[in-house]
Amino acid sequence: MQHTRLIRRSPATLIISxxxxxxxxxxxxxxxxxxxxxxxxxAIYHTSIPAIAEPTIQPGDVLRIKVNSLNPETNRLFxxxxxxxxxxxxxxxxxxGNVSGxxxxxxxxxxxxxxxxxxxxxxxxxxxxxxxxxxxxVGEYVKEPIINIRFSNFRITVVGEVKRPATFTVPNERINxxxxxxxxxDLTEFGKRENVLLIRESEGQRTLVRLNLNxxxxxxxxxxxxxxxxxxxxxxxxxxxxxxxxxxxxLTAVFSGLTALGLFLQRII
Numbered sequence: 001m002q003h004t005r006l007i008r009r010s011p012a013t014l015i016i017s018x019x020x021x022x023x024x025x026x027x028x029x030x031x032x033x034x035x036x037x038x039x040x041x042x043a044i045y046h047t048s049i050p051a052i053a054e055p056t057i058q059p060g061d062v063l064r065i066k067v068n069s070l071n072p073e074t075n076r077l078f079x080x081x082x083x084x085x086x087x088x089x090x091x092x093x094x095x096x097g098n099v100s101g102x103x104x105x106x107x108x109x110x111x112x113x114x115x116x117x118x119x120x121x122x123x124x125x126x127x128x129x130x131x132x133x134x135x136x137x138v139g140e141y142v143k144e145p146i147i148n149i150r151f152s153n154f155r156i157t158v159v160g161e162v163k164r165p166a167t168f169t170v171p172n173e174r175i176n177x178x179x180x181x182x183x184x185x186d187l188t189e190f191g192k193r194e195n196v197l198l199i200r201e202s203e204g205q206r207t208l209v210r211l212n213l214n215x216x217x218x219x220x221x222x223x224x225x226x227x228x229x230x231x232x233x234x235x236x237x238x239x240x241x242x243x244x245x246x247x248x249x250x251l252t253a254v255f256s257g258l259t260a261l262g263l264f265l266q267r268i269i
Contacts, residue, residue: 055151055173055227058202061109062103062152063122069142078115078138078145103152116141125201129168136140139178156186156226157192160234161191174236177211177218180232198223199231 057063067078104112110123117137121128123242127149138145144239156175163185177196187193193213200207200223209223224231 001020002237024054030207034219052174052225053227054128055223057110057122057125057127057130057201058108058229059108059123060105060153061106063106063112063130064103064148064150064152064239065112065114066148067134067138068146068148069144071142080143151228154228155233156229158234159231161188162234164185164186173179173228174225175215177223180226180230182235184232187234187253190236192237195235195260197233197235199233200227201229202227 020087039248067075069075104114106112106122109121109122111119114134116122120134120137122133125133131147131149132186134147134149135145151173154170154173155167158180159165162181164183168180168183177198181187194215196208196211196213198207198211200209211218211221211223
């Protein structure tokens with residue numbers, strides 16, 4: 001009798017076992033959608049911030065250079081030969097509005113054409129190094145010049161499985177991968193968080209790096225902070241077909257019903 005009772009209960013037990021396995025699988029899938037899910041469960045977690053490499057000037061960059069001195073006439077002379085950059089509007093995010101301005105285009109050989117002085121090579125220099133170089137050159141004509149340099153085209157591109165793929169202009173010239181994904185509306189549910197591809201071109205070389213956003217060690221990666229013209233590509237998962245999401249919801253409803261049926265059978269048997 002006891003043996004028969006156990007056999008009669010087995011269908012309900014089997015249904016519940018299947019649901020437990022599905023639930024565990026679902027929890028595992030959700031865990032993969034959590035950024036840095038291997039962080040310890042503590043209220044406060046400290047980690048050192050890696051040194052951030054300052055971006056260097058590359059061909060194709062557009063620089064805003066402003067010269068200030070005690071002589072207004074000289075200021076106008078050095079600040080006159082600028083290039084209107086229509087490219088800035090083309091590369092700006094449509095949601096942030098067009099960004100237009102003036103700047104000096106770094107040509108393919110790494111030079112800018114500067115008023116009075118002429119051709120100046122700036123490729124490979126940081127902004128501060130370029131500023132020091134210009135102070136020395138302009139200082140031959142102006143006493144104690146003050147020079148400010150900014151990138152007009154510090155932009156990053158985010159494409160793939162994100163909600164708003166686009167190219168974004170970064171006004172403060174500093175952005176990390178999480179902020180960049182935030183500009184693009186974050187990853188969709190189909191984006192591979194463990195395999196985000198970073199494409200970087202610098203000094204004639206193209207570097208491709210894969211970053212795992214599920215791993216806290218990415219916070220310490222030298223590629224966590226982006227540079228101008230970086231591209232982020234979010235790869236889709238193998239379940240990209242939107243119809244699969246509807247199927248999953250149907251299966252979940254069916255198995256929920258089976259679970260309820262199993263519990264009911266277990267009570268009456």
